[in-house]
Amino acid sequence: MYTPVDLYYEGVLAIQEKWESFDKTKGSFEKWALAVVRNKTKDVLRQESRKASVRNESTDVALDSLPGTAFPRPDESYIRKSMESAVKEGLKRLPRPYAVVLRMYYVDGLTMKEIAALLKLHESRVSQIRTSALLRLRDFLSIRGWM
Numbered sequence: 001m002y003t004p005v006d007l008y009y010e011g012v013l014a015i016q017e018k019w020e021s022f023d024k025t026k027g028s029f030e031k032w033a034l035a036v037v038r039n040k041t042k043d044v045l046r047q048e049s050r051k052a053s054v055r056n057e058s059t060d061v062a063l064d065s066l067p068g069t070a071f072p073r074p075d076e077s078y079i080r081k082s083m084e085s086a087v088k089e090g091l092k093r094l095p096r097p098y099a100v101v102l103r104m105y106y107v108d109g110l111t112m113k114e115i116a117a118l119l120k121l122h123e124s125r126v127s128q129i130r131t132s133a134l135l136r137l138r139d140f141l142s143i144r145g146w147m
């Protein structure tokens with residue numbers, strides 16, 4: 001039987017395995033990573049449930065159909081809080097202009113053009129800062145096992 005910690009590590013491994021499939025044009029990394037972890041956790045729990053059903057087949061009763069024996073759903077809030085905490089820590093370690101650009105782009109929803117106007121920079125420079133910040137953040141998260 002898997003513990004929440006086991007499920008957490010299964011999710012982290014799934015993110016590492018599927019990293020190449022991440023497409024930033026289809027949405028944020030956070031949403032993509034959450035979907036990968038959620039799907040991997042569901043797969044692991046389904047496999048565990050099937051194993052339990054096969055082990056209990058001799059009595060013609062699936063283990064998960066007995067009262068009080070259903071497998072718990074993964075605590076998505078725990079995974080999300082852990083990931084958010086790691087991202088926040090990574091953002092704190094970025095130089096201020098990098099963090100500002102990421103906040104304006106991802107949190108405030110501003111376009112590169114709007115950010116450039118507010119910061120009095122060229123749009124290409126804002127793009128460079130954002131890309132560099134994301135690479136630094138990815139490296140930080142990678143060192144901590146999130147990628």
